Structures are given as C-alpha cells and as structure tokens.
Amino acid sequence: MDVLQAALDVSLCRAVSVTPEGASRAPLPIRAGRIGSSLAARAWRIDLRDHLIFPGLVNAHEHLHINAVPPLRRGAPFPNSYAWIAAFQAHFAEPAVAAALQRPKALRLRHGALKNLLAGTTCVAHHDPWHAALDAMDFPVALLRDYGWSYALGWPGYGPPVPSSFAATPADRPWLIHLAEGTDATAQAELDQLDQLGCLAANSVLVHGVGLRERDIDRVIASGAAVVWCPTSNHALLGRSLDPRRLCAAGRLALGSDSRLSGARDLLDEMRGVVARGELGPMQVLELATVAAARILRLPSRGSLAPGARADLVIVEDRGGDAAGSLTGIRRSDLRAVVRDGVPHIADPDFAEWFAATGVEAVPVTLDGKPKLLAAPLADPALLALEPGLEQAAGRNGRARDASLEARCY
Incomplete structure (x- = not known):
C-alpha cells in the first residue's frame, strides 16, 4: 500500500x-x-x-539538561533521594560526568527535548530553572509554561523557596515539587510538612510520592492535588515505587520519565515497562501520558x-x-x-x-x-x-x- x-x-x-x-x-x-x-x-x-x-504524549516530569550525564553506578537502594544526591557528589569528579556537564546547557536542553520527541512526546514539564534556550522558536518540543515550582523540601538551596513559590503561583496554574521520594521516615513525613506549610492544594503536583502511605493518598485525593509517577527512576534509586491504582482511578496521576540519569530511556519505554510489570493496563497508561497529564498540568490544548x-x-x-x-x-x-x-x-x-x-x-x-x-x-x-x-x-x-x-x- x-x-x-x-x-x-x-x-x-x-x-x-x-x-x-x-x-x-x-x-x-x-x-x-x-x-x-x-x-x-x-x-x-x-x-x-x-x-x-x-x-502527542505529555511527559509530566523531566530534567531535560542531564540526559547525557552518565548515571551513578547501581548499588543498594537509597532510603531517599537526598541520600542519592549526597552519593552523587563524588560522581561529579569522574571524567565522563565532567565532560558531559561541560557541554553548553542550551545544547543539553535541546538534546533532552529531542530525546522526548523521538519517542512521541510533544510536550514536557521541565522541572528546573528556566533557560533562554527553552524559548527558541524551533525548540523540539512544547513546554509547560506559567507554572510554579520548588525542588524539594529537604534541598532548599536549589530552586525557589517552597512557601513563597507556592504563594506566588496562581491557583489555576500547577505548582510542582519533588515529594516523598524515598521509603524511609524522612520521605513519609514530607506530606505532613507540605500541608503544615499551607502548600497542599488542588494545584499541587507532587513528583514521585513513593513514601506516601494509604492515609496520605487519601489526603492527596481529597485536596485535589496530583502525583507524577516515575517508576523506572523509583525502582533504580529506591528499590520500589508507589502503587498507582488508587491515584489513577481518581484521575490524580500522571506519568513522567525523570531523565536518563536515573530513569527510563524515554516515556515510551516507561509506558511499556508499566504494562509489562502488570501495574496498569495499556489504556490506563496511555491516559496517564495524555489526557490525565494535560488535565493535571492545566494544558487544555494538549493530550x-x-x-x-x-x-x-x-x-x-x-x-x-x-x-x-x-x-x-x-x-x-x-x-x-x-x-x-x-x-x-x-x-x-x-x-x-x-x-x-x-x-x-x-x-x-x-x-x-x-x-x-x-x-x-x-x-x-x-x-x-x-x-x-x-x-x-x-x-x-x-x-x-x-x-x-x-x-x-x-
């Protein structure tokens, strides 16, 4: 034909x-x-x-500029992402890592975008400081814009402060933060901390959420907040991931690939892995990377x-x-x-x-x-x-x- x-x-x-x-x-x-x-x-x-x-697929969580950085050698699972960040500090001294980070950031951002596009992702939520290269007319993918973000509760030295960033984000725009990225008491305590700061609301988008307990998931759903699930990254760093079923059924779950530094090669590989492990069915996974992601990220013309x-x-x-x-x-x-x-x-x-x-x-x-x-x-x-x-x-x-x-x- x-x-x-x-x-x-x-x-x-x-x-x-x-x-x-x-x-x-x-x-x-x-x-x-x-x-x-x-x-x-x-x-x-x-x-x-x-x-x-x-x-076109919507990747709800990516760090575009680090996809060519060699990952940390696999070992025992970390209790939380902060322990992984601490272990990674020595990794910066390795020649291959240093060489990767010496490339112009604009080029690395375009590479991360191209990686996404090659796998059918046409819109990405980049969870890092904005860069002028992201405004290029020929940038490979569309990007989430006009949103608020902080990096994580336990790493205040990077990104906007949590309370002020949340307060400055309009209620009709998403506010993103890594949360409960771990399996220990530190990760399990973070939803309470976020709520005490007044930052758990319908526009809160919580990335990873591995440490969320059943009662925490109840609170996330009741508040109208949502979670971005990055299972390959979670399994690689933490040894396990969250159970996606309740959040998925409530329409409060989207899918992200994180980056190749810890996650899957691309969102398509992430989707295939979820189905292969039997965590969700094909149509559920497709929804997480299209209509659900677009709804959670307030992208009415996507997905x-x-x-x-x-x-x-x-x-x-x-x-x-x-x-x-x-x-x-x-x-x-x-x-x-x-x-x-x-x-x-x-x-x-x-x-x-x-x-x-x-x-x-x-x-x-x-x-x-x-x-x-x-x-x-x-x-x-x-x-x-x-x-x-x-x-x-x-x-x-x-x-x-x-x-x-x-x-x-x-």
Missing part, C-alpha cells in the same frame, strides 16, 4: 480517543496547526488506512484529538487487537511519524511527501538502525552526537513545494 499520497478520494485511518471505548473512526482535519472541526473542500490528503493516530487541540500526533501501524497496546507496547523506532502542530518532525521515509507539502526540509537519519526522516532544524551534528542510536545518513531530501495540508482519516 502507498501509505502517503496526495489523493482526491477519502483517506482512511483510525483516530484513537483516550477513553475506555478506545479507537474510533472519524475525520481528522488539521488547520493552522490545530485539529479542525470540519473538512475543507480543498485539502492535501494523507492516506493512513491500517494506521492509528494518537495525541487529545478534540477540535481545537494542538495537532500534535503520534502515528503507528494498526496491529489489531487493543488499540492502546499498539502504542504502549512498542519502541521509538516503531513509530511511523511524530507530528508537531500538524508538521512531521520525524517519520518513516515514505512520509517524504508530507515533509515536502509543508515546506520542511527532511534529513535522512537512522534511529536504532531503522531509516527515518528528521526535520532539518533538529539535525544539528552536535545534537545528534549526544543521542545514542540516532545517526545522520548520506544524502538529503531537499525542500519541496509549499501546500496547504489537511490530514483526513476515517
């Missing part, structure tokens, strides 16, 4: 609604970078029969394929069976295309006409051994050199005609 073609007939695909009902067949018009509400008479059509279209939403898309082959499993069970090189604002950013080579129709120069690359096309602004050799498994291939796909684009699917 010619998967991508400019055609006058109706193109076919399945747009996946993140609901218990799963996939549905419906037209998906794209106009001015957003999902449209109707089909235009004249449109450039993409034939996507035998495919599934998902909303869905509703009219008016950003046209951030992940396209995969329809393998039959459970629709959500077609995304949560695969690796990044299996993605057919990742789209931001209606424009492909990385895709299989047979999507070349889509790049050309939008006036985007596409550079041939290989991703984990598979041929792909990458939008030229992302193909900086210094950037590609930081990402294992991503290499530029010989030759280039030149700029082609401009055309209006509307992806139709049934």
Whole structure:
C-alpha cells in the first residue's frame, strides 16, 4: 500500500480517543496547526488506512539538561533521594560526568527535548530553572509554561523557596515539587510538612510520592492535588515505587520519565515497562501520558484529538487487537511519524511527501538502525552526537513545494 499520497478520494485511518471505548473512526482535519472541526473542500490528503493516530504524549516530569550525564553506578537502594544526591557528589569528579556537564546547557536542553520527541512526546514539564534556550522558536518540543515550582523540601538551596513559590503561583496554574521520594521516615513525613506549610492544594503536583502511605493518598485525593509517577527512576534509586491504582482511578496521576540519569530511556519505554510489570493496563497508561497529564498540568490544548487541540500526533501501524497496546507496547523506532502542530518532525521515509507539502526540509537519519526522516532544524551534528542510536545518513531530501495540508482519516 502507498501509505502517503496526495489523493482526491477519502483517506482512511483510525483516530484513537483516550477513553475506555478506545479507537474510533472519524475525520481528522488539521488547520493552522490545530485539529479542525470540519473538512475543507480543498485539502492535501494523507492516506493512513491500517494506521492509528494518537495525541502527542505529555511527559509530566523531566530534567531535560542531564540526559547525557552518565548515571551513578547501581548499588543498594537509597532510603531517599537526598541520600542519592549526597552519593552523587563524588560522581561529579569522574571524567565522563565532567565532560558531559561541560557541554553548553542550551545544547543539553535541546538534546533532552529531542530525546522526548523521538519517542512521541510533544510536550514536557521541565522541572528546573528556566533557560533562554527553552524559548527558541524551533525548540523540539512544547513546554509547560506559567507554572510554579520548588525542588524539594529537604534541598532548599536549589530552586525557589517552597512557601513563597507556592504563594506566588496562581491557583489555576500547577505548582510542582519533588515529594516523598524515598521509603524511609524522612520521605513519609514530607506530606505532613507540605500541608503544615499551607502548600497542599488542588494545584499541587507532587513528583514521585513513593513514601506516601494509604492515609496520605487519601489526603492527596481529597485536596485535589496530583502525583507524577516515575517508576523506572523509583525502582533504580529506591528499590520500589508507589502503587498507582488508587491515584489513577481518581484521575490524580500522571506519568513522567525523570531523565536518563536515573530513569527510563524515554516515556515510551516507561509506558511499556508499566504494562509489562502488570501495574496498569495499556489504556490506563496511555491516559496517564495524555489526557490525565494535560488535565493535571492545566494544558487544555494538549493530550487529545478534540477540535481545537494542538495537532500534535503520534502515528503507528494498526496491529489489531487493543488499540492502546499498539502504542504502549512498542519502541521509538516503531513509530511511523511524530507530528508537531500538524508538521512531521520525524517519520518513516515514505512520509517524504508530507515533509515536502509543508515546506520542511527532511534529513535522512537512522534511529536504532531503522531509516527515518528528521526535520532539518533538529539535525544539528552536535545534537545528534549526544543521542545514542540516532545517526545522520548520506544524502538529503531537499525542500519541496509549499501546500496547504489537511490530514483526513476515517
């Protein structure tokens, strides 16, 4: 089948609604970078029969600038994140770590963003001080903006102070903090401390939460707060993670990848691991990285394929069976295309006409051994050199005609 073609007939695909009902067949018009509400008479059509279209993933917790820093050698689990931070201090002296941190921060931030994009994540919550590089028009992913944050209760020397940062954050914007990242009494006491400071509210987004007890989860749900779950990082540093089921059922849980310094390679690997361990089902995991994350982070135009939403898309082959499993069970090189604002950013080579129709120069690359096309602004050799498994291939796909684009699917 010619998967991508400019055609006058109706193109076919399945747009996946993140609901218990799963996939549905419906037209998906794209106009001015957003999902449209109707089909235009004249449109450039993409034939996507035998495919599934998902909303771009939302990574609810990331440290973009440290994904190329070598991790601490694994040992006995730490009782809490503060013990891990203390152990990491000696790690800074290692040549590979020092060399990684000497790279320009702007480059490291772009690398973290590219890592996310390659795995279908189009929006990220970066939990660190803002940097001018994040405002670049061609930054690889969209970012959570206009939010408040503190780093952690037990590490006051980094980031804004807890009480003043919370007080300065509008009630309709999220306020992020690492909390209860441990298994000991120190971690278990942190929700009480946060509440005593007056910082537990409906816009509080608590990252990790491994030390939360059942009564603590009751309080989180009752307050309307939420938790961002980073299970791979938790297992690596602490030896275990939280039980996600009650928070998930209450709609108060989102998924994050943390960073490669302690966590999974990317959010797609994180999702696959959760399903493989049987902690949640495929549709539940998909929800944590789309509609739930968008709701918790107050991102109304993200995480869905509703009219008016950003046209951030992940396209995969329809393998039959459970629709959500077609995304949560695969690796990044299996993605057919990742789209931001209606424009492909990385895709299989047979999507070349889509790049050309939008006036985007596409550079041939290989991703984990598979041929792909990458939008030229992302193909900086210094950037590609930081990402294992991503290499530029010989030759280039030149700029082609401009055309209006509307992806139709049934």
